[in-house]
Amino acid sequence: MLxxxxxxxxxxxxxxxxxxxxxxxxxxxxxxxxxxSTSFHAIQSSNQxxxxxxxxxxxxxxxxxxxxxxxxxxxxxxxxxxxGPGGILVVSIVYALLFAYLGKVICFREKYPVAGGLLFTCxxxxxxxxxxxxxxxxxxxxxxxxxxYHGYYVWINGSWIIIELAxxxxxxxxxxxxxxxxxxxxxxxxFWFLSMDLAEIVISTQQxxxxxxxxxxxxxxxxxxxLGYGVDRISKGVDYAFxxxxxxxxxxxxxxxxxxxxxxxxxxxxxxxxxxxxxxxLKLQRKSFAVFGAxxxxxxxxxxxxxxFKESALFPIALVFIGVMMILSxxxxxxxxxxxxxxxxxxx
Numbered sequence: 001m002l003x004x005x006x007x008x009x010x011x012x013x014x015x016x017x018x019x020x021x022x023x024x025x026x027x028x029x030x031x032x033x034x035x036x037s038t039s040f041h042a043i044q045s046s047n048q049x050x051x052x053x054x055x056x057x058x059x060x061x062x063x064x065x066x067x068x069x070x071x072x073x074x075x076x077x078x079x080x081x082x083x084g085p086g087g088i089l090v091v092s093i094v095y096a097l098l099f100a101y102l103g104k105v106i107c108f109r110e111k112y113p114v115a116g117g118l119l120f121t122c123x124x125x126x127x128x129x130x131x132x133x134x135x136x137x138x139x140x141x142x143x144x145x146x147x148x149y150h151g152y153y154v155w156i157n158g159s160w161i162i163i164e165l166a167x168x169x170x171x172x173x174x175x176x177x178x179x180x181x182x183x184x185x186x187x188x189x190x191f192w193f194l195s196m197d198l199a200e201i202v203i204s205t206q207q208x209x210x211x212x213x214x215x216x217x218x219x220x221x222x223x224x225x226x227l228g229y230g231v232d233r234i235s236k237g238v239d240y241a242f243x244x245x246x247x248x249x250x251x252x253x254x255x256x257x258x259x260x261x262x263x264x265x266x267x268x269x270x271x272x273x274x275x276x277x278x279x280x281x282l283k284l285q286r287k288s289f290a291v292f293g294a295x296x297x298x299x300x301x302x303x304x305x306x307x308x309f310k311e312s313a314l315f316p317i318a319l320v321f322i323g324v325m326m327i328l329s330x331x332x333x334x335x336x337x338x339x340x341x342x343x344x345x346x347x348x
Contacts, residue, residue, distance in 0.1 A: 058114065061114055061115055061118055062118070064118070065118040065119075065121060065122055065182075068099075068122045068125075069121075069122060069125045085133045085136035085137045086133075086137060088129060088133045089130060089133035089134065089137065092126050092129045092130045092133060093126075093130060095126060096123045096126035096127075096130065097123075099119045099120070099122040099123035099126070100119075100120060100123040102116075102119050103116045103117070103118075103119030103120040103122075103123060103178070104116070104120075106119060107119075107120070107178060107180075113179075113180065114180075116178070116180075117178055117180030117182060117183065118180075118182065120174055120178050120180065120183060121180070121182050121183050121185070121186065123174075124167065124170050124171050124174055124183060124186050124187075125186055127163070127166050127167045127170050127171075127186075128163045128166075128167055128190075129149070131162055131163045131166045131167075132149050132163055135159075135162065135163075141159045142159050142161050142162060143157065143159040144159060145159065157197060159197075160193060160194075160197050161194060161197050161198065163190075164190040164191070164193050164194035164197065165190075165194065167186055167187065167190035168187045168190045168191055168194070171183055171184070171186050171187035171190070172187060175187075175240075179237070179238045180238070181238050181239045181240050181242060181243060182243065184240050184242075184243040184244055185243040185246075185247070188224065188243050188244050188246075188247035188248075189247055191220075191224065191247070192220060192221075192224065192247055192250070192251050195216060195220040195223075195251075196213065196216055196217070196220070199212070199213075199216045210258065211259070213255075213258075214255040214256075214258045214259045215255065215259070216255070217251045217252070217254055217255030217258075218251075218252055218255035218256055218259065219255075220251050220252075221248050221249065221250070221251030221252025221253070221254075221255060222248070222252055223248075224244060224247055224248030224251060224252075225244075225245065225248035225249070225252060227244055227248070228241045228244035228245040228248055229241070229284070231244055232245075232284070242286075242288070245286055245288055245289070246288055249277075249288055249289065249292045253277070253292045253295075253296065256270055256273055256296075257270070257296070257299075267300060267303055268300075270296060270300065271296070271297065271300040273296065274292070274293040274294075274295075274296030274297045274300070275293065275297065276293075277289045277290070277292055277293030277296070278290050278293035278294065278297070281293065
């Protein structure tokens, strides 16, 4: 029979890197199936967070967090004229403190780290609105007053850099206390925005062209992906790299997609990039790379079907043949995996 304190100590071992999630899952499974572990089974069944899987509890958690972030990031910002910068500032600070307090209670006292972590993330999500309100009250901006808060999520503007730096700083300060991977998300997005806004300041033009923006997005995306790889190698217990990878892919893949040339060589290069992403997904065991690679690959196939081979009746038949051959060759590879290992001298 395993007590509540023991289960908490096991989770603390995972947090400190002494155990990994896979080992913890095996321990939980073994104890849950034991006829002498009824109390532990009851604890696990009552706390769906202990089941590291896609379940209704997790869906409700994240939908709730997204609703909160949407309400304060978009809808409250639309009430700027009614509340004014002072009113928005007071409301934002009050709710940020409320989210932080609730997150602390639920995460550390009640031992629901996902729910608590999401509330901490909501608190961090208030930082852009708080900083914008302060800048609007004081009239102090890095560049010209951007006027509309909604533009923070849409337009490149050097005046947003204080908001982005503050968001990154608060997010990482919170991460020191709360080991929750989703907290990396607001910091990663703010870093992406920061790179674009800094480019607008550094490049001596009134406004970045779409091609310039695309190249900045590609370069920054690569840097974020490299950062994600570094974090992935050193992080233990908590998957911080997922959100870094995701934001890096959005930046890199989005920039590459807009850089596609009107000639066929540009489209083909983008196809190769997407094939490379799928290959990287196998190496890193990251599905997000495969998702973006597959989207780009299907986009290229669509381009071939609707533009290059628009008049060809054989093209869809060729695609079917290629698809079937890929499936069959994969099956054959799996069936003969051991023989191939021996043939190439890789089997120990």
